[in-house]
Amino acid sequence: MTTLLILIVLALVAIAIWQMTKIFELSQLKTESSQIANDDDNKNNGYMLFAFLIFIYAITIFSFWKYSKFLLPEAASAHGADYDYLMLVSFAIIFFVQTITQALLHYFGYKYRGEKNKKALFYADNDRLEFIWTIIPVIVLAGLILWGLYTWTNIMDVNDEDDPLIVELYAQQFNWTARYGGEDNVLGKANVRMIDIDRANVLGLDEADTYAADDVIVKELHLPVGRKVNFKMRSQDVLHSAYMPHFRAQMNCVPGMTTEFSFTPIKTTAEMRQNADVADKVRRTNAIRAERAANGEDNSDPWEFDYILLCNKICGKSHYNMQMKIIVETQEEYEEWMKSQQTFGQLMATNEPGPAFNTPLGADRN
Numbered sequence: 061m062t063t064l065l066i067l068i069v070l071a072l073v074a075i076a077i078w079q080m081t082k083i084f085e086l087s088q089l090k091t092e093s094s095q096i097a098n099d100d101d102n103k104n105n106g107y108m109l110f111a112f113l114i115f116i117y118a119i120t121i122f123s124f125w126k127y128s129k130f131l132l133p134e135a136a137s138a139h140g141a142d143y144d145y146l147m148l149v150s151f152a153i154i155f156f157v158q159t160i161t162q163a164l165l166h167y168f169g170y171k172y173r174g175e176k177n178k179k180a181l182f183y184a185d186n187d188r189l190e191f192i193w194t195i196i197p198v199i200v201l202a203g204l205i206l207w208g209l210y211t212w213t214n215i216m217d218v219n220d221e222d223d224p225l226i227v228e229l230y231a232q233q234f235n236w237t238a239r240y241g242g243e244d245n246v247l248g249k250a251n252v253r254m255i256d257i258d259r260a261n262v263l264g265l266d267e268a269d270t271y272a273a274d275d276v277i278v279k280e281l282h283l284p285v286g287r288k289v290n291f292k293m294r295s296q297d298v299l300h301s302a303y304m305p306h307f308r309a310q311m312n313c314v315p316g317m318t319t320e321f322s323f324t325p326i327k328t329t330a331e332m333r334q335n336a337d338v339a340d341k342v343r344r345t346n347a348i349r350a351e352r353a354a355n356g357e358d359n360s361d362p363w364e365f366d367y368i369l370l371c372n373k374i375c376g377k378s379h380y381n382m383q384m385k386i387i388v389e390t391q392e393e394y395e396e397w398m399k400s401q402q403t404f405g406q407l408m409a410t411n412e413p414g415p416a417f418n419t420p421l422g423a424d425r426n
């Protein structure tokens with residue numbers, strides 16, 4: 061409501077300025093009333109072009125200085141560095157070209173402004189010039205596209221080499237569930253048609269499939285550092301997108317099909333918390349939270365960095381809060397944690413009510 065009022069006030073102020081300008085123009089009877097721009101008008105417009113050029117350069121520098129800290133910290137996956145490098149080079153080229161072309165555009169706009177007695181030069185074409193300004197973008201763009209395709213193919217090569225850990229990410233409005241293949245590292249068959257809410261089979265696992273019994277279903281994803289993970293994504297209802305920004309990973313979750321993504325985490329959660337950018341972000345966030353605490357507002361508990369899985373497709377009302385914590389730890393810590401989890405078979409065998417998954421607090425069914 062306040063925003064609407066502000067917009068209305070701004071519109072009224074703009075109308076008032078426009079009307080006052082009109083009155084001012086009408087009162088200047090002595091000046092030329094011609095609608096055709098004269099030399100002075102053209103010169104003034106030329107100077108304004110320079111002012112605008114300075115404005116866009118200044119705002120660019122200001123944005124770099126002020127907002128760079130909101131960028132993601134260094135990648136925590138094996139492929140992440142390639143991905144970041146490709147993006148950095150693409151941005152550097154775009155930035156360099158745009159800085160020069162903007163300056164030329166504005167300068168020529170000023171230099172060849174309209175002037176009395178100035179005549180435009182008739183210049184039909186110049187094959188050499190056209191060749192140069194065609195071939196340079198062709199070479200640069202072809203290079204970027206080929207490099208991009210090469211990087212993309214490498215990242216999207218989901219295969220079973222190097223004994224990857226198999227993990228299913230199951231999306232539904234509005235939460236994530238993860239499933240491990242268990243001892244045999246093979247996921248049991250599952251289908252949304254086999255979901256049995258009464259019997260707590262929330263992911264629709266095929267109970268007759270022998271691979272399903274040892275599957276481990278969790279609400280907090282633990283990954284051992286240095287081991288490749290093959291993710292198999294499913295969705296129960298609408299399009300979701302599994303987005304793990306720190307690992308430079310994203311893949312749509314599509315109802316009725318399984319999509320895949322694979323990466324190797326290379327930094328444990330504990331190591332990432334030591335990263336200078338991450339530590340700085342935690343410090344800044346906790347300063348805001350301390351202020352909130354002092355004012356008695358909520359969301360004021362001190363925050364600690366964790367990797368996160370987010371939904372990156374607007375999938376409904378609570379999309380913004382569809383997330384799951386990811387913990388990357390050493391092989392020993394991972395095994396220890398895995399031991400404390402109950403398998404799908406064990407959870408189905410108990411007669412307690414509640415969905416058949418392990419909660420982050422422990423393998424209980426509440």
Ligand SMILES: [Cu+2]
Binds near residue numbers: 374
């Ligand atoms: Cu979603």
